[in-house]
Amino acid sequence: MESSAAQRLVLRQPDDWHVHLRDGAMLAAVVNETARQFARAIVMPNLDPPVTTVAAAQSYRTRIQAAVAPGLAFTPLMTAYLTDDIDPAEIERGFKSGVFTAAKLYPAHATTNAARGVTDVARIFGVLDVMQRLGMPLLLHGEVTDHDVDVFDREAVFIDRVLAKVVAGFPGLKIVLEHITTAEAVVFVEAAGPNVGATITPHHLMINRNAMFEGGIRPHLYCLPVAKRERHRLALRRAATSGNPKFFLGTDSAPHAVRDKESACGCAGIFNAPVALQSYVTVFDEEGALDRFEAFASEHGPRFYDLPLNTGLIVLERTPWRAPSVFAAAGDQVVPFQAGASMAWTYRGLIDAST
Numbered sequence: 001m002e003s004s005a006a007q008r009l010v011l012r013q014p015d016d017w018h019v020h021l022r023d024g025a026m027l028a029a030v031v032n033e034t035a036r037q038f039a040r041a042i043v044m045p046n047l048d049p050p051v052t053t054v055a056a057a058q059s060y061r062t063r064i065q066a067a068v069a070p071g072l073a074f075t076p077l078m079t080a081y082l083t084d085d086i087d088p089a090e091i092e093r094g095f096k097s098g099v100f101t102a103a104k105l106y107p108a109h110a111t112t113n114a115a116r117g118v119t120d121v122a123r124i125f126g127v128l129d130v131m132q133r134l135g136m137p138l139l140l141h142g143e144v145t146d147h148d149v150d151v152f153d154r155e156a157v158f159i160d161r162v163l164a165k166v167v168a169g170f171p172g173l174k175i176v177l178e179h180i181t182t183a184e185a186v187v188f189v190e191a192a193g194p195n196v197g198a199t200i201t202p203h204h205l206m207i208n209r210n211a212m213f214e215g216g217i218r219p220h221l222y223c224l225p226v227a228k229r230e231r232h233r234l235a236l237r238r239a240a241t242s243g244n245p246k247f248f249l250g251t252d253s254a255p256h257a258v259r260d261k262e263s264a265c266g267c268a269g270i271f272n273a274p275v276a277l278q279s280y281v282t283v284f285d286e287e288g289a290l291d292r293f294e295a296f297a298s299e300h301g302p303r304f305y306d307l308p309l310n311t312g313l314i315v316l317e318r319t320p321w322r323a324p325s326v327f328a329a330a331g332d333q334v335v336p337f338q339a340g341a342s343m344a345w346t347y348r349g350l351i352d353a354s355t
């Protein structure tokens with residue numbers, strides 16, 4: 001990373017290690033927001049129906065590629081959605097053929113389109129065995145779903161009841177605890193072996209749970225895992241800016257139409273793709289850690305996944321920029337993170353290597 005008085009950052013192009021690109025008209029509307037900023041992205045498989053086969057992932061990948069604007073180079077990295085009865089041979093075939101980069105475990109009913117998720121992790125031990133042998137990463141939505149567990153405790157309880165068991169039973173398995181939200185997650189990941197990492201979203205670095213209730217209920221700041229107390233946000237900021245290679249960028253950008261958010265039973269998910277790098281760099285700037293931003297955004301993820309680092313360069317400038325207040329999505333509207341706010345940093349895009 002090169003910087004001149006830190007007004008302008010030039011860094012290796014980042015990747016997004018956790019994104020929801022959806023399908024159909026929503027895919028077409030949102031994919032270029034991700035493709036403009038990121039060279040690659042780990043694409044979540046929680047479509048309806050979910051991506052549970054190699055064939056489904058291949059055709060989803062083709063639809064994504066078809067929706068990317070000409071001139072943007074973007075590689076979607078596909079994931080398999082684990083179900084109770086998924087065939088380990090299908091996972092193995094998908095990984096070996098380069099279609100599946102990883103597999104995602106949603107505890108059944110934990111989040112959007114998780115109805116077909118895993119009811120008990122013991123049911124997929126056979127799959128985890130295969131994944132451990134292959135070096136294929138297991139991605140976790142780390143929340144228990146028991147209604148008697150407080151919603152703000154579901155990540156910490158998942159770590160105790162499920163994750164600790166999986167790590168002990170499959171000590172060589174690569175695991176990414178996705179979108180971590182708690183100090184407990186930070187401590188667990190730090191203490192685990194180098195095969196256990198975590199993604200951190202921009203919103204969990206920027207808001208605590210009060211933001212959801214500021215002056216009234218704020219559905220566009222509701223996501224899962226739900227934002228926690230301030231002390232947890234501070235723990236996440238310390239982890240992200242620490243330089244520890246276990247922590248890397250994953251936006252969890254998750255668009256939902258306004259009417260599905262502003263509802264008596266609003267969907268979980270924050271659409272942050274249009275403001276992703278502008279948000280992350282602001283956090284690193286506020287923490288006095290701009291010198292560690294490139295590693296978090298562009299190096300830790302590929303190293304964890306054993307993929308080459310990107311060679312393209314992007315530019316961020318400390319110049320005020322106003323985030324869009326609404327985003328048009330094929331007849332619908334989506335309200336993005338930071339809607340209408342003035343941000344301290346502007347994303348200038350890729351440096352054109354040909355000039």
Ligand SMILES: NC(=O)N[C@@H](CC(=O)O)C(=O)O
Pocket residue numbers: 020046111112141222223224225252254255268269270
């Ligand atoms: N993060 C969210 O609140 N929602 C995600 C699902 C998920 O990542 O849990 C979605 O698909 O909408």
Ligand SMILES: [Zn+2]
Pocket residue numbers: 111141178179224225
């Ligand atoms: Zn999730």
Ligand SMILES: [Zn+2]
Pocket residue numbers: 018019020044179252254
């Ligand atoms: Zn997600």
